Amino acid sequence: KNGQIVNGGFNLNNVSNIIIRNLQIRDTRMADDDPDDKEYDYDGIQMDTSHHVWIDHNYIVRMNDGLIDSRKDTSYLTVSWNVIAEGHKAFGIGWTDNTTARITIHHNWIHHNDVRNPSTDNVAYAHLYNNYMQNITGYGNYSRGHTKMVIENTYYENVKDPYYRDDTAEIRQSGSICVSCSGQRETGGSAFTPSSFYSYRLDPASEVPGLLRTYAGPQAPIGL
Template sequence: MTVTKKGRPWRTALVLGTTAALAALGAVTAVTAQAAAGCRVDYRVSSEWSGGFNADVTITNLGDAVNGWRLAWTFPASQQVTQSWNATVTAGTSSVTATNVDWNAALPAGGSVSFGFTGSRGATNPAPTVFTLNGTACTGGVTPTTGAPSPTPTTPPAGVPYSNAPDGFAGAAGTTGGAAGATVTVTSQADLERYAASSTPYVIRVGAAITVSPYGREIPVGSNKTIVGVGRNGQIVNGGFHLGAGTANVIIRNLTIRDTRVASDDPDDKDFDYDGIQMDTANRIWIDHNTITRMNDGLIDSRKDTTNLTVSWNVIAEGNKAFGIGWTDNVTARITMHHNWIHDTNVRNPSTDNVQYAHFFNNYLQNIRGYGNYSRGRTKLVIENSYYENVKDPYYRDDTAELRQSGSVCVGCTGQRETGGSAFTPSSFYSYRLDPAAQVPALLRTYAGPQAAIGQ
């Protein structure tokens, strides 16, 4: 059995077969227990904080195939599990049993399965050293090694992650939206357009489903605006928003922006060529907690040097083109994209062209037919702790772009996973917290998109 510590927190991978492979991904703590005919367990503490920790566990079956597994251990310092994912784990006791869920019950000979959990701890957090799988012991010796401590300990996911201030590049640039102006509530297209296009700052609360006429109109948005749905009531139907050249300091939150028809998968279908949110040479923009679906063209387009943009906690779904970034020869844009659930789309997830700094973390890409995160031109892209499920070409770059990836999980993916270049260091520009990749699907299924508590 081996214990290792390294300086950078590691994030969950679903299927890992050896301790060497796990250590290569940067574990904070790893433990391997092994029997000649039974099982091996890789136990990894991926992050720690005062009173708590996150851990990831991978079981490798060294014996006969099993259908239904149960892993048991006892914490040596009275640690307890408080929540878990990809397994049912007993909580509130130091004697722990983790049992399969429906979809991962089968564990063939030589196969592996993984789960994770958040736990509570006291002053110390030693790893358990004895595990049993369906009553078969996984045993071995322990040889601890230590490295540099983690420079930025993470915390567990917040119960309600609804910040009212932007983070990422939009936050670092001082985006405030319409906070300096009056608050108005609109339920008609005429009022929405009047306040959105005004030269005066406004916080515009959308309190109803507004069907846009004519079909496919992109409503112009001026500078210094917050457009926010009231609870889950705010909808923009059969239209979208356009932020034109020079538009700055805009927040779009908590809305459902949707088409009533099923989006076409044919790129040549241009009968109604409009986006959910289109930005051309805009600056200081926060797009947060929206559902954007079934647009004929792009669900989101960030074009022509739009910069200081943060796109967070959105559901971006059911379209041919999800999120295109670029349409410029310049390399000046700065973009943060985190905690977005992109699913059942084709291309541009995103396609990122000539972006000076692009930082994508804790995103969930699911059922992507065309390609995933594509770094193009002279883009410098950093991807961290994202989750890719049934994605073709999850992340890759062209010859001139840079892409650095760490801590992400790919399940059922095919095609390219290509990195290269050093890209940049996001923490040089702003602080942020990474959630473990294995938690991302459940987290976003609950908290992405419009929320009842926002805009009230």
């Protein structure tokens, strides 16, 4: 679990069947680009037009620009059991006019970020469940464009605008807990039924902080 990419990251361009697992990916911040992260596109993991990607049990922190960016119709993406933290732009999804992507985001500890937690633009099916959102100053889960988003059993703690949508987008939410949150908690539309695509098990939202503090990020038994 001690493998690290320091001062660097991954760029996946038109590739498929990729697993990025059990790594620390950290520290590309540029002092002359603070606080907006506009000059240097040094993402932790950037994906363009790729598919079947699994990002699992990583610790992704303090990058310049995005911690994770899923762009240009990247689809069949699963982001699970990661620590995604200490960033200005945490997790951006979109950069396309097409609404085709299918993305699952579950059991991630997303904390001490500003915006894009994630910002989810034009995603056909965005399933977010059992995430721990903590100390978010910009906004939480944002359903943009024509995205259909389902949020289940997420724990929001000290989050501004935990979940909200564009008028053209949809959000269906159930079972989540908000503690010391402010701003928008907006749902609307029927979105979709995740269980019609795959089987999964929900943990109670009340148990999510404890689970993720223990099991998110790199783990010694993985790969043994």
